[in-house]
Amino acid sequence: MTTDIQQVKQRFGIIGNNPELNRALDIACQVAPTDLSVLIFGESGVGKEFFPQVIHHLSLRKHNRYIAVNCGAIPEGTIDSELFGHEKGSFTDAKETRKGYFEVANNGTVFLDEVAELPLSTQVRLLRILESGEFMKVGSSLVQKTDVRVIAATNINLSQAIQNGRFREDLYYRLNTIPINIPPLRERKDDIYLLFRKFAGDFAEKYRMPVISLTEDARTMLENYEWRGNIRQLKNITEQLSIIEESREIDETVLIHYLPDQVSTLPVIYGKNNNHHSFDSEREILYKILFDMKADMNELKKVVHDLSTGRTATYYPAEVKNDFAQTNIVTPTNPTSINITAKHKNITETEEIVDESLSIDEKEIELIRKALEKYNGKRNQAAKELGISERTLYRKIKEHNI
DSSP, rough: OOOOHHHHHHHTTOOOHHHHHHHHHHHHHHHTTTOOEEEEEEOOOOOOHHHHHHHHTTSTTSOOOOOEEEGGSSTTTHHHHHEEEETTTTTTTTOOOOEEEEHHHHTTEEETTGGGGHHHHHHHHHHHOOOOOOOOOOOOOOOOOOOOOOEEEEEEEEEHHTTTTTSSSHHHHHHHEEEEEOGGOOOOOOOOHHHHHHHHHHHHHHHHHHOEEHHHHHHHHHHOOOOHHHHHHHHHHHHHHHHHSSSSSOOOOGGGGSSSOOSSSOOOOOOSSTOOOOOOOHHHHHHHHHHHHHHHHHHHHHHHHHHTTTOOOOOOOOOOOOOOEEEEEEESSOOOEOOOEEETTTEEEESSSOOOOOHHHHHHHHHHHHHHHHHTOOOHHHHHHHHHHHHHHHHHHHHHHH
């Protein structure tokens, strides 16, 4: 990472050493001296608004106007007037001629946040500015010129919006000359505690109180949380803790009350390639039972096939029903006789079968206990073994009185 990026971080208050974050900043620094359009992708709350400022202040336009527009906050009926201006009398409340943002920011930069919220008619006007620098005010037939650099940002999948007819494909390619992707906070685990300390220090100074700190378990819980609200959510929770809690050391039992429940109340199993999508633990447990039964069935089929072809095999009885040819199975280690007849098409065994409990709660308690025993009661490691968050494990322990 270059010294320039470190200086940019200090200047704009950007905290973190995540490689993807550094990559995004590096692209912003490289594209700044050009006039290329930039499209910033990232979830809500990741700090997309800092990158247009970085680009503008490192560009040749830095001495001219920079205007940030939240497209989702302007009513559809007035968005054209806000962006392109209007003539006097062009609509009921147009009592005088008004300049739009693209006229005011001539030779400067306009940042369009939540650009996917623009109406299709406005998207056509924006496309014309990107292609030729021309626009017309609402209620005017006079074509005007502007030299504005456009930087846009979105937190939705624009490809899907195009398929749904909500966003113009030609506009997408015009805006997306240089894409910049901002990683979500959950993918920046090493940066979470750094951000927490920064926010805690800021609020301690703001409210004139000692700085809050975290215990090791609370820090682990903080770093393993999903943070769907990203940096904005982390900042809000840090402020709440700073104001409300009397103790300046926050442990996991306190922190857990400030983290909204974002996962199922039952253990969740995460796969390596499922992009953090969760499944109900009831469904997972039932799937496991079905898979085990299927494995037993396949094993029995193999034993029957081996015996019917004259091969030797060892089989340990299980409750199975299927259609097989008539045969008798007697194992050398367990003289249990199983008679399979084509007439009745079922398998009977003389061994007594004990029904296994299929209670979801019992299976859940059993899995939690096994995980805790395996890791000598260390909840953070047990939670990882179960594929759930430590917060969920803590709740389930209390719920089942384990």
